[in-house]
Amino acid sequence: MAVMNFGGVNENVVTREEFPLEKAREILKNEVIAIIGYGVQGPGQSMNLRDNGFNVIVGQRKDSKTWDKAVADGWVPGQTLFEIEEACQRATIIQYLLSDAAQIAVWPLVKKHLTAGKALYFSHGFAITYKERTNIIPPADVDVILVAPKGSGTSLRRMFLQGRGLNSSYAIFQDATGHAYERVVSLGIGVGSGYLFETTFQREVYSDLTGERGTLMGAIQGIFAAQYDVLRAHGHTPSEAFNETIEELTQSLMPLVAENGMDWMYANCSTTAQRGALDWWKPFRDAAKPVFEKLYAEVACGNEAQRSIDSNSQTDYRVKLEEELAAMRNSEMWQAGAVVRKLRPENN
Structure with missing residues (x-):
């Protein structure tokens, strides 16, 4: 982590030079990353992770347009594409990328597969910041982390294919394993971030909604x-x-x-x-x-x-x-x- 000066204010940032892709792959080599949701952020993040050499699967509701889109993008049913519950069961890191409303609806199913040591990843601070309204309260024995690309999933993917990166914020809400930092930064690099800047779940959602x-x-x-x-x-x-x-x-x-x-x-x-x-x-x-x-x-x-x-x-x-x-x-x-x-x- 480096400290950079932005207009006279120091901030913690992580660049791809100091935290290269090879390091991220080594840290996550034994992890199974499940992308839950294949709408706005899911396609870009999952394909970038896959192309960067991570072990990625997709969880999506079968017989839906997004399931068909995932198949068209090269995810194979029964191998890298599963129903949501099976993907959560197989994963050690669950990237919860459904819409905010859908996260509320699906939460009971996801929560029962958040066993000790797993990581729950968001790209928006909404569910956790407004937990009194969403009722999304993770177990105490899992890491709760965030990587929020500053742009659409489409832009994230396009810039990745151009050899560029889209800047992202990162945050740690809960470090149950002692490895939340290494996990979140590795995932941030893996999804194609240009550089990562530190935030909190609350600051992310307040700035994002504004x-x-x-x-x-x-x-x-x-x-x-x-x-x-x-x-x-x-x-x-x-x-x-x-x-x-x-x-x-x-x-x-x-x-x-x-x-x-x-x-x-x-x-x-x-x-x-x-x-x-x-x-x-x-x-x-x-x-x-x-x-x-x-x-x-x-x-x-x-x-x-x-x-x-x-x-x-x-x-x-x-x-x-x-x-x-x-x-x-x-x-x-x-x-x-x-x-x-x-x-x-x-x-x-």
């Missing part, structure tokens, strides 16, 4: 819609409004920010853009900060968690979800986006 509802998804969609609507109301065409709101940001500017930071991107734009951006970013910050404060408070008190549990547990959740996504997809802004994407040079 980020998803904020700049990662919720706030950014809201800002997109607000600017697009203003441009359209003032007579700009759908193409112009979409290009100035989203296309230029995602295709031109954000890659520059990712490579060198916001100041570098500002420095390499026109002087007119520089001046305007520097003048206006603080008013936007000041307008948005109260919303973020309210959001964080809702996350910290558990209201956001309860809303998620209540909503995602409904039998018609998927139907309602598709209705909401269809409304977004069919909005003028994203219909314009579909046309713009088709006109990109790589698609012609």
Whole structure:
């Protein structure tokens, strides 16, 4: 573990140079890793572990679309693909990667196979942080650990295949064996992390829920819609409004920010853009900060968690979800986006 300075604050991080893949494989050579759930994180993490030489099996409900997806990805029924309970029984490390609502439903089945010395692994701090609401309380004689890639399972897999890594946080909630640190870091390296930074289950879920509802998804969609609507109301065409709101940001500017930071991107734009951006970013910050404060408070008190549990547990959740996504997809802004994407040079 190394101590790195981030903007004047020291943090514990683990890099692939100091903790190479060979070391991770040696530590976990006698472990059987069961991936429970093959939805968002399951495919990327399981295939990366498999390609990195770990002993991995998948547990999934039979006769489901995700079972069929696992078979299509090369998992073999009866050899590396099993029903959830059998996978849990065979495993020494259970990677619990079902959705938060599904984790609650399946927990009684998983818990009975958490015998002494096993490890229970999460990629989200939700179940443990809100255990009074989820009733997910692990036995005292198992390790409880977390590796949370900072991105989707799809991104994790794509970056792995490109020879890159997606940064992840790691945490230890319970060290029953004395080997939780070696296990969690080895798994973090195994799933394809670029580097690992230390957190807690609580900090992970608080930051994650805030980020998803904020700049990662919720706030950014809201800002997109607000600017697009203003441009359209003032007579700009759908193409112009979409290009100035989203296309230029995602295709031109954000890659520059990712490579060198916001100041570098500002420095390499026109002087007119520089001046305007520097003048206006603080008013936007000041307008948005109260919303973020309210959001964080809702996350910290558990209201956001309860809303998620209540909503995602409904039998018609998927139907309602598709209705909401269809409304977004069919909005003028994203219909314009579909046309713009088709006109990109790589698609012609």
